[in-house]
Amino acid sequence: MADEIHDADSLSSELSSKDEDRVSVASNWKLVWWRFRKNRLAVASAIVLLMFYAVVLVPDFFSNQDPEATDAFLAFIPVQGISFFDTTGFNPSVPDVVGKRNPVTLKMQWAPDETVRIPIGLFVRGYKYKVLSLFETDIHLIDAKDPKSKGRPHFLGTDRLGRDQWSRMMFGTRTSMTVGLVAVGLSMILGVFLGGISGYFGGWMDMVIQRVIELLQSLPTIPIWLMMTAALPQDWRPERVFLAITIILAFIGWTTLAREIRGRFLSLREEDFILAAELAGCSHLRIILRHMVPAFTSHIIAASTLAVPVMIISETSLSFLGLGIRPPAISWGVLLQEAQNIQTVALAPWLMFPGLVVIIAVLAFNLAGDGLRDAADPYGH
Amino acid sequence: MKRLTRILIACLCAFIGLPSAFAATKYKEAPVLAALVKAGKLPTVDKRLPENPLVVPGNEIGQYGGVWRRGFVGPSDFNGVNRVIYDVLARFGPDGATIEMKLAESVTPSADFKTWTVKLRKGMKWSDGSPFTADDIMYWYKDVLQNKDLVPAIATWMLNKNGSTVLVEKVDGLTVKWTYNEPNTNFLLELTTKDYGDRQYPIFQPSKYLKQFHASYAKKEDLEKKVADAKFKTWTELYANKQSPFDNPERPGMAAWLASNRISEQIFILKRNPYYVGVDKAGNQLPYLDEVQIKFFADAQALNLAAIAGELDEQERHINLLNYPVLKENEQKLGKYRIFLWSSPGGHDAGVVFNQTYAKDPELGKLMANKDFRIAMSLAINRKQINESAFLGTGQPRQAVPKKGHPYYPGDEYAFKYTEQNLAEANRLLDSIGLNKKDAEGFRLFPSGKRVVIELSVVEVFGPYRDIGTLVTKDFEKVGVKVNMQIRERALHFQMRQANDLQAELWNQDTAGFPFTGSTKYDFRKDLYGNLTYGPLWKQWYDTNGKEGVEPPADAKKIIELQDKAKTVGPAEQIKIAQEIFKLWVDNMFEIGTVGLTATDQGVAVVNVKLHNVPANLTKDWPLRTPGNGRPEVWFFK
């Protein structure tokens, strides 16, 4: 947690003298990794994040149906539980469902058809897809054993158009996580570049950049986002909107990072080893890239990791208001927006599951980021 | 009524003897008003009502009192209020087909339908007690309609074919005469929409009150001071504000309820008008309800939630059909309200329109102008699925014609033509018109080798259009036509429509019950902005007398001929013409209907169990000002 202090001394004090030698010759990254490893919560979060990014890379592997496939006659199927055992032993399956529209309330009511069960399995063959546009395969993580079976498993139910939520969740993860990462990446570039110039060169450049940062930070975030996204033409293709949203988010977010980096530059500038490099005749660029940047990369990464969840929540809020990423693109925000109405909250609450996923992702980023920050900075923050 | 007869009946009443305290007056009134009369603040009810009041039928005779709670989503939702008060000279009844008199006593045409005489009720008064006379209509004609500052261009219903303004003359204190150069059988129909709808100046205004804000009558310095005090810049802005019954509670009006505050408040409150011209069959002055409180909701979800919780007494506007299951469950659970499903005069609730004069891509334009293409597309649509997902299965697959029972119904054959999904036939038609080549992904190609790609522009206005668009897109792709669905916001879509930039749209210009008036889609010469995009350049052809634009096909021209003819013939002939128009409409697939007769657009009415006289079956439409045509003035609580 944030307040637990680790430092090189405490680390070495817990080791035998043989390991002490290892510690003293270990590189910065190794030290960071060792400290990070001790924080179990952070490690667990990092693993969760890795799983998320696995989904980002190959969403088709994790899903088992076309996320766009609509079938109005399969609307609002609730989550069906998986039963693992039956009379023949270990045989995981999902019940097939039979639907009927209640003639009075017009509500679609689904009941499990006990006579028909759909066996499911891991690493099953399903629809064909391309991995990273490189090679084609048709293996899916979890799917019905018989690809031709009439009934399909809907692990997270279906929405009002009969689209499989499980698969939509996978593709939504890809979009949202990517937006978060790219937006933070852009912020990082902007922040390092401008914060660096500001901190390293000082003088009037510092003044100007500082004022710009102040200006940007004085803008109230949510209203400005609203305005900028409302200004996006409604008929742009989803990919363009996606790019624009990322840029808008980065545009507001780089200031905090820039400030931090500027602070680091300012303090590092006084260090002896930088002075030595200057005296040795290194060019500015070399000093920055070769000497200063490595010293605080770990901080930058920690700060960035903590910035991603902010971006994710921002994107979710914007899409939720109908101003960010819009259908037919799928993102967590879009999924939540489609669930943001009375008929869903009252009749189909399983459609709000993406909210839980958002919470988990944000939690994971925060915990991992905290762990990274603590590991990278032995003297607390 | 003859004077002698009236005297005789009065004597008869006197003989029969009315022992009640009301013996002194012929009519009865609400207790709150009676108290004011007693205190000397109001004249008696007989003096307030016209000599020949409007008798409003209702299932039961009601009782006075109560507040009608309703919801709206902001000042721009003012048409919702217009619908409630339906303040017109003549109006539609609950069946959506019969026109009855309201403020006017009679509207009579001449034999050639060129002259229309409107007679007002004697003794009618504005809500401040001043008499409503022909002068109030003449004031509108002379000082508002023809005042270039207030009205820069005159609306088409008041123009003759040669562009001159229709002549309106005062015959006597209660009679006004309209004289058209050509026969106009639609006049009565037009009258029913001449209220404050769309913030257009109504044709009767409280002239005595409003003259002080009019540049032709008020002293210049006085007017300028008023303008400055109200923080406006010109007198026309001031006039518009003072004339608006929703922004100016001091403006006298004729409606059953009048504003007591402004529409921009959190709760817009309308209070009973002591001078309202209506009575029930037992002689009680209407309305029964004391107040209408219209509450502002920032978000339609919150409004729906309030309806579900039983906090609104009668609400159909902004109620989402898809909330029906939740409403129904709570109807039983709470027992506070019941749900009525009101249907439209016909038509459909979502239609696909292909632009037959699309110019930016001639190949595509030519394809969409091909009737067989449109028929194929109609056959490709799976209407059952649309009905299930978007309308909870409550609708009927149909084309854009009125419903059965309506006089204009052209017959089952036309209502359901091309509505059965038939992929084989669709594919065959598409193959036959030259689209038989397909690319690797199965999408059809033009003869030139280019893939057929059509953009379907969708505005999310009426119900779940996004879903319908998605389903339609998938259906079209099943027969090999690639479609890109583009969600647009309304204003942009309209602009593109006007500029002939739309390829295909999903829209609902549901005026199937009124093919001859308003912004009817069955007349492509109407303003493009609010019309369908099936042939923008045809309008141009007509407007420029053939110099520019594209000549419409024969059937389209025939529809125009029929439209013009309809204005000149009587109602019986009009029915035949309407049916012919609808037959041509469907045969040519100018518009591809999907599912209709659903309760999507303001058709789900949540009604308090204690509110009586609300019609369980009501034809709903904008020209009918629903719920106005349900006669809210006879609704009461018990």
Next chain:
Amino acid sequence: MTSVFPVSLSFWETPRMLRFIITRLLLLPLLMLLFTVVVFALVQAPPGDFLTSYVAMLASSGSSMDAAQVEALKQQFGLDQPVHVRYLLWLGSIVRGDLGLSLEYQRPSSELIGERMLVTVLLALFAFAITWIVAIPAGIYAAMHKNTALDYIFAVLNYIGVATPNFMLALILMWVAFSNFGLMITGLFSPEYTQAPWSLGRFIDLLKHIWLPAIVLGVAGTARLTRIMRANLLDELNKPYVVTARAKGMPEWKLVTKYPVRLALSPIISTVGWYLPQLFSGSLIVATVMNLPNIGPLLLRSLIQQDMYLAGSILLIYCMLTIVGTLISDILLALFDPRIQMEGT
């Protein structure tokens, strides 16, 4: 006063402090001018204008208007001027204190904003109060009982609180309150008090309705504040003077509240000024979902309808609140912690 917080009032006399404040105050109008340009540009950016959306909206409800009538409306709304003229007109009127006419409401923007300002401020203050009332004791408790079960529970709750998007909570809570408890929590007043003038009864009615929105708004802030309080307090509790006091036999709770809590609080107080603007803008989405008569929904509507004067005015107010808030926060920070360098902050 001086014994409670480690601040020296003589700082007010220091030229540095004064220079700082004065520079910031001088920059304020310049910043605001820049903002007016940015804001106006953003409001005008979407294609079309108020009239096109208005007419389109009317047309889609079946109304019909021909070109003549549209022209009349255009004049009525004053939209027949070119952009830069409209900007200058707007700027000119702002300087005079006239925030322009809302096209949709047909009323002065200042009136509309004024009506809702009080509620906005009250909501933010309530959320703020709830945040503090919950977070500070929770933080103290967690610090004092470090690594116990309750501490971990708080920690998890904190993290979840920070991670949950508050608008999601809003509709869910509203529905749960209704379907399970029969409570209708839309709006801030019962019908009888909505339009009534302020009175004790109205205020009590407000209290009855405001707790749910305030909670929804304050959840994230509470979580964050608890963590910070705990961290700060832990820092303090490790200091020698605490150890000494404990060795001397002082009761634990008295020991904690006498000095460490106050010291832990001081950096937090400095964030107050920055937190309030967050609350104002953060309430936007929640207020729309929960139908609160707040500035937020007004802004959202005006943005969508391109009601430019209203949208622009509200945005300027948000900007001003943010700047003022940041300034207050900076001043408080400098006031409470003399170690902060003021140059280049």
